[in-house]
Amino acid sequence: MLIEARSQHNTLDTYEFFEKRSFLTDLPGNLGTPILKSLISASGESQAAKFDKYIACIHSERSEKRLSDLFPEHKKSGKLVISRGDNVSAAQKSDIIILGVDPPDVEATLKQDGLSQALKGKLLISVAAGWSREKLEKLVSAGDASKEEERTWVLRTLPNVAAQVSQSLTAIEDPAPGFPSKYMEIADAIFSQVGKAVHIAPRLMNATTAVGGSTPAFWAVICDAFIDAAVAVGLPRHIAQAQIYQSMRGTAEMLQSGIHPGILKDQGTSPEGCTIGGIMVMEEAGVRGALGKALRESVTIARAMGSGKEDLHVNDTRQS
Numbered sequence: 001m002l003i004e005a006r007s008q009h010n011t012l013d014t015y016e017f018f019e020k021r022s023f024l025t026d027l028p029g030n031l032g033t034p035i036l037k038s039l040i041s042a043s044g045e046s047q048a049a050k051f052d053k054y055i056a057c058i059h060s061e062r063s064e065k066r067l068s069d070l071f072p073e074h075k076k077s078g079k080l081v082i083s084r085g086d087n088v089s090a091a092q093k094s095d096i097i098i099l100g101v102d103p104p105d106v107e108a109t110l111k112q113d114g115l116s117q118a119l120k121g122k123l124l125i126s127v128a129a130g131w132s133r134e135k136l137e138k139l140v141s142a143g144d145a146s147k148e149e150e151r152t153w154v155l156r157t158l159p160n161v162a163a164q165v166s167q168s169l170t171a172i173e174d175p176a177p178g179f180p181s182k183y184m185e186i187a188d189a190i191f192s193q194v195g196k197a198v199h200i201a202p203r204l205m206n207a208t209t210a211v212g213g214s215t216p217a218f219w220a221v222i223c224d225a226f227i228d229a230a231v232a233v234g235l236p237r238h239i240a241q242a243q244i245y246q247s248m249r250g251t252a253e254m255l256q257s258g259i260h261p262g263i264l265k266d267q268g269t270s271p272e273g274c275t276i277g278g279i280m281v282m283e284e285a286g287v288r289g290a291l292g293k294a295l296r297e298s299v300t301i302a303r304a305m306g307s308g309k310e311d312l313h314v315n316d317t318r319q320s
């Protein structure tokens, strides 16, 4: 869980929301640590992503030590507070809360006595996979607020693991009607700090979970296969790795510049050449179909997560 503080340099007209100017994060794990790192060391452009203070809520002594070792200066200056076992008081002191515990821990975390109360009138950003906004809102009694300003505004997002190198693709789900635009500006700024942010309709979030969230691991498997093959034909592993990674980076940049994948393929293949020979093998092996099926499988599982039918895990038996 991560709790964040507003910057005194904030130019947005949001002070009524952020009197306490703090930011809490419940996610300093694999995903949370890079998000915290990007935000706390943000050098500059977006004032909306700058906060005076960060409270990192973790569970274990090991994580407490890890964060202390990672951010000694920020801890010393008081910009970062590491909180263990006291999410409620951390949330009370904060204005924006990022929820990043593992999906099975979401319910127990949000149901802690006093947490719903502590979240009132604040922005709760969830990065937890498989948890819909509606389910999160129920857990924090978001709809029970008698006044609009006491409501907990829940925003569902889904970053990906490339946040570790500030290249995440973060899907931000379209929020509930009436969601304050100031909050969206802040969320956009936070996730732009760790990569690119895109706005996605709720019905497309499960597909996005796989397309944005699973594909880094898919690329990793593909790279690993190419690297093994390169070693098999004689390249030292470190050279193979450097070549494959650079090839991937260059390809991504060409595609992002607008070149269509089919055009890129045509440009890289010549009659009777080695590249078209390799592509023929890929086609024979049904690589396109297999990759497509892998992606569709991930979407199927994403749809099952949070549906209440998790026991009918798609990898166990589809028939049940």
Ligand SMILES: NC(=O)C1=CN([C@@H]2O[C@H](COP(=O)(O)OP(=O)(O)OC[C@H]3O[C@@H](n4cnc5c(N)ncnc54)[C@H](OP(=O)(O)O)[C@@H]3O)[C@@H](O)[C@H]2O)C=CC1
Pocket: 001, 026, 027, 028, 029, 030, 031, 032, 057, 058, 059, 060, 061, 062, 063, 064, 085, 087, 100, 101, 102, 103, 105, 109, 127, 128, 129, 158, 159, 160, 161, 162, 213
């Ligand atoms: N990893 C990824 O690429 C992506 C992850 N996500 C989502 O992000 C979330 C976090 O994933 P990830 O970072 O990989 O998981 P981790 O297990 O690495 O991190 C979870 C963090 O939550 C902390 N935590 C657990 N229980 C509590 C509690 N009761 N109070 C405060 N803190 C607690 C843990 O503390 P401690 O370490 O002390 O146990 C840990 O720091 C998940 O919901 C996942 O679905 C979404 C997209 C991509």
